[in-house]
Amino acid sequence: MSVAEETIFVEGSPCVVLDAVGKRFTVRSSEQSGWVSRNPLKRMARRIVGRQARAVTVQALNLTSLVVERGESIGIIGRNGSGKSTMMKLICGQQKPSAGAVYASSTPIMLGVNAALVPELSGDQNIVLGCLAMGLERAAIEAKFSEIVELSGLEKSIHLPMKGYSSGMSSRLRFAIAAAVEPEILLVDEALNTGDAQFLDRSRMKMDELRANAGCVFIVSHSLETIVDMSTRVLWLDYGDLVMDGDPQEVTAAYRQFTAHLSKGNNVSAQKIKDRAREQLVTAQLMPRVTGRRKEGFTS
């Protein structure tokens, strides 16, 4: 913590604020490590109190602070397991941060393959149910129903139970349902790029439309072209750390260089690129400016 510059006043009200957010998971590993008691009773006792020899803590995202203003389009890049999806899930509330808090001006909506539905119900029932769960009124759902069916491209299969759907079909339906609300804060996980060319075209068009209307957008993608195309600011994450935060061209260029060195096996030079990028990173520290009481939650 070296340079302490003057406090910058962020004008207006931002869309999303991450205040020292971190995420840690405790998972069980199958790797034999540490001391394991040979006495089965002792092993069981340790298990019951939750102190297992094989429990491993994974730091998915280290403490990160971020202020995202209205009109910004944030692209998130990084290798597999760098914390991109974790960050998205924390922002939209699918996971609870283990440290810090995420603040938003309205409920963020994630467009992706994660919006799981009820498998026993048919596609059309799931549309109504999903829309109700997002807080839409019955009249609004009826108005949007045919648009959702059309976007999903399911045609007659919409009346079949969802458990009979292929993974592509159900992810198309999920996308179509999530796209039905026009969210102020939109998160797009590019994993939704499943589906045939025809659906890709349609979903891209819908996404452009949503992006144009949204207050701010977060996009995760492995395609750097998509990121440069769609974002106004790019974050590069690696091993749960924010490495770089800035102009899409600059950040993607540095990341491209980094991965190029890695794929050639030059781990040392790759690390140097990363370190150089991190040296220029300015960590944000939030100073909440609160006059009057803050909202406790959203009144949907």
Add this chain to the structure above:
Amino acid sequence: MVDDAVEAPVQALSVDMRNLGRVGARPRFLEYLVQLWDFRGFIAYDARARVLSGTRRDRLGSAWLLLNPVFNGLTYYLIFGVLLHTSAGIDDFIGYLVVGLFIFQYCAGAISEGARSISSGRSVVQAFSFPRAALPIGANLREALRAVPLVIAMLLLVILLPPGEHIGLKWLLVIPALLLISPFNLGVSFILARIISAVGDVAHLLPFAIRAWMYGSAVFYSFDRFVTHPQLLQLLRMNPLFNVIDIVRSVLLYNRLPEWQSWAGLGMFAFGALVIGLVFFWQGEEGYVRG
């Protein structure tokens, strides 16, 4: 763990937080109730759709919702009435048994479905942000909808199977009795749902607890025959499940008006369980999101 290799400069940002809300924050209690009310459409649709889709693959479809309990009752009649001639010292034993078992079936179903609703609905919980109490309420509503054909079957069996009871005005009291036990089921569901979402192991113990509750509710025997200790009997009679079964038996089988104490006890339990359960569940609201 902050990487020490590279020390990043810190920039203080002053941010206007007034219009921001914390993502996933638990609203205040009254606001929570208002949100729940706004999600009534979701709760009702979910319950109705799932009840009707349960039997869609069968040729007779939704008729099974009624046929199932009817066959159930006929089996009891065949075994206890025709084959064994059991009466356990009880007038209209078949009616006694049918009323006890059917009402128990409704309560046990509502509580165990409600208790599991958070853990089994994890995908919906992760996908959408809505007041989580909607799930236990939905599960209870689902069981209440399933109870409608169950109660119709119960009435049919009581009328048709010998000795064959006569329909009377008192039968209307079945409705308030069932309406009073439902909030109790919901309250218990809330408490168990929060516990099970934190400690999944409890779900495995639940069937045993429910079985024990059945034995303690005079479903297929009468307290008078086995319990002689007056204080113990008093205690057993507090059980809301016993109370509701007793009320329904009094009006359907024995043409008796239930005592006011039964109603008072039932009402107290219903209201108490609902309030305590809802507050307890609401306090854990932020913990139901897990990755």
